Every structure is written in structure tokens, then in C-alpha cells.
Amino acid sequence: MRHTLPIAPQFYVTAPQPCPYLDGRMERKLFTALQGENAETLNDTLSKQGFRRSQNVLYRPSCAECTACMSARIRVADFEPSRAQRKTxxxxxxxxxxxxxxxxxxxxxxxxxxxxxxxxxxxxxxxMDIFEFAAMIEETPIRSRVIEYEVRESPNLVRGDLKAVCLTDVLDDGLSLVYSFYQPGENRRSLGTHVILDHIEIARESGLPYVYLGYWVPGSPKMGYKAGFSALEVYKHGVWQDIGDPESHETETHPLSVDPIAEQVARISLPDSLPIKR
Structure with a gap:
């Protein structure tokens, strides 16, 4: 009988580039390939440690002078919609x-x-053109779904009936919103919020404890809305913790307080005790 050893994931770091969330900052990502028969297990394991998926890559911010980006997730069992969210x-x-x-x-x-x-x-x-868009949607080595939201009274889908779309990964402990987009100009609907609220309901129906929202960045207007959901946790200093007062999270860090890449990688837990190559 022939036996093969699982391939250990190798981790790499991107070159610094301007941060899309905070002006004057530079971002850098730690990433690894997501492939092979262990892809789903690796995605489940690293998602619990602040990683996110983009096609066949898992990544996590690893900036040299900043630790503002924190992975965020909602505890489904404890979530209570606000008055505004009920209206949505x-x-x-x-x-x-x-x-x-x-x-x-x-x-x-x-x-x-x-x-x-x-x-x-x-x-x-x-x-992005239609081919790159198709790659974003279709190139997934794990269990993923495309959740569409359309007007009920539309028997035939026409322009304007499709209101929102979300590419969603199904993890062993929750749903991960990989990327969502929606019809612009319909502010009263708050479609982005609705997509999240509905995913909380899907997770509840499926018995999944979490809904992963991606990164929350204190001080970034683009990411501020995530702090408006109750029962929100952030992955900070290697553990998940309740967000508490959003204003209490420090976005400035001294360069010497950021751990070297080798130390960050050494602390990553892998499924089945796979060794790490770096």
C-alpha cells in the first residue's frame, strides 16, 4: 500500500503597498495557498485564527507598523437586532x-x-472584467455558495430585480462572507446590512455558531458599520474577544511591538499537526 504525506502549507509575505483603509499607512499580508484534499480543513482552521479566503489563497494582515485590522465575527446565539436593523x-x-x-x-x-x-x-x-469576476466566484476549493437576493414578484429576472449577491463560504463553525455587492442608490433598503442579517438567520437555521464578516478596522469609515452589530467578536492578540467599546481599540502601535514574521508563523496552529514551511 502506498502512503503519501500531507503537503505542509508554506507561508509568504506580500510587498508593502498603500493601505486601502487608513490613510498614510502601508499594508502587508501573510498568505498561503489553499489547495489539495486538505483545503477545507485548512480553511476552517485558519479562519479561526483571523485568516480570510480570496479564491485559492488564505491571507491575514501582517503589517510592519500597525495592527489595526482585526477579523470580526458575530456570535449567532447572542445576536439581537437593533431597532434600525429590524426596520431593515x-x-x-x-x-x-x-x-x-x-x-x-x-x-x-x-x-x-x-x-x-x-x-x-x-x-x-x-x-475587473467578467473573466476575473468569474474567477472570483468560481475558483474555490472549498464548500461555497452564491446567495442571491431578488424581488419576490419577479418571475423572470430582469435588470434591477437582482438586489444583492454574496459569495459565502460554509465553515465547520459558521458562514464566512467572502464578498458581497448590491444595487446602489437604494439607501433606504440598507442592502449590505440586510445581507448580514439574513446570513445570521441562515447560520441560526443551520446550527452554526458564527458569521464571519471579514476585517474590522477601527478608525476606518469603510469598516465602521460592522461595530453596529451586537454580539460582535474581534480576533486580537491571538484570541477572540468581545469587541466591547469600539473606541477603546488602539489603532496606533509602535513598530517594535509588532512580532517578526517568523514568530507570527510559528504560532499558527495547523490541522493534523502539519509542519509549517516558511
Whole structure:
């Protein structure tokens, strides 16, 4: 009988580039490939340690002079919607949810382009074409779904009926919102908030304890909305902790307080005691 050893993940660091969240800062990411038969287990394990997925890569901020970015997740059992969030649910009661396999469509791409052109015209994804969009949706080595939200009374999907889309990973302990986009110009609906609220409901129905929201960055207007959800935890100093008072989180750190990359990698826990290559 032939036996093969599991391939140990190798970790790399990106070159510094301007931070998209905080002016005057430089960002750097620690990342590893997500592939092979252990991809799903590796994704589950590293997601619990602040990593995020982008296609077949897992990454985590590892900036040289800043530790502002913190992975955030909602404890489903403890979540209670605010008054404003309950209104958001009522205002979107005309929407129906549809969960699909990760397959890109022209309707999704059209909504994606309208969303980017209106809200992120100068962002890093502004030049994405339909092939790159399809890769973002379809290149996943793990269990993923595309959750669509469309108007209930629309028997045939036409422009404007598809209101929101979210690429969602199904983890062993929750749902991870990889990327969401929605119809611009419908501020009253608060579609971004609705997508999160509905994912909390999906997780509750599925018996999953967490909904992972990506990174929360104190001091960043782009990320401030995440602190508006109750039962929110952040991954800070190697542990998950309740966010508490959002203003209490320090965004400035002295360069000497940031651990060297080798030490950061050495503390990463891997499934099945796989050794780390670096």
C-alpha cells in the first residue's frame, strides 16, 4: 500500500503597498495557498485564527507598523437586532433568498459593475472584467455558495430585480462572507446590512455558531458599520474577544511591538499537526 504525506502549507509575505483603509499607512499580508484534499480543513482552521479566503489563497494582515485590522465575527446565539436593523428586515421583506453553487452569471456581473462604479470606482477591483469576476466566484476549493437576493414578484429576472449577491463560504463553525455587492442608490433598503442579517438567520437555521464578516478596522469609515452589530467578536492578540467599546481599540502601535514574521508563523496552529514551511 502506498502512503503519501500531507503537503505542509508554506507561508509568504506580500510587498508593502498603500493601505486601502487608513490613510498614510502601508499594508502587508501573510498568505498561503489553499489547495489539495486538505483545503477545507485548512480553511476552517485558519479562519479561526483571523485568516480570510480570496479564491485559492488564505491571507491575514501582517503589517510592519500597525495592527489595526482585526477579523470580526458575530456570535449567532447572542445576536439581537437593533431597532434600525429590524426596520431593515421589514423594508426588505419583498426580497427572496436563493442559494446557488458558485457559478457566475451575466446578471451578477452587471450588478457587480454598477456597485463598483458607484461605490468603489477608485478601488483595487475597479478594472475587473467578467473573466476575473468569474474567477472570483468560481475558483474555490472549498464548500461555497452564491446567495442571491431578488424581488419576490419577479418571475423572470430582469435588470434591477437582482438586489444583492454574496459569495459565502460554509465553515465547520459558521458562514464566512467572502464578498458581497448590491444595487446602489437604494439607501433606504440598507442592502449590505440586510445581507448580514439574513446570513445570521441562515447560520441560526443551520446550527452554526458564527458569521464571519471579514476585517474590522477601527478608525476606518469603510469598516465602521460592522461595530453596529451586537454580539460582535474581534480576533486580537491571538484570541477572540468581545469587541466591547469600539473606541477603546488602539489603532496606533509602535513598530517594535509588532512580532517578526517568523514568530507570527510559528504560532499558527495547523490541522493534523502539519509542519509549517516558511
Amino acid at each position: 428586515l421589514r423594508r426588505n421583506s419583498d426580497l427572496k433568498r436563493r442559494a446557488n453553487s458558485p457559478w457566475a452569471t451575466e446578471e451578477q456581473f452587471s450588478l457587480f459593475r454598477r456597485y463598483l462604479d458607484t461605490r468603489h470606482a477608485d478601488g483595487g477591483m475597479a478594472d
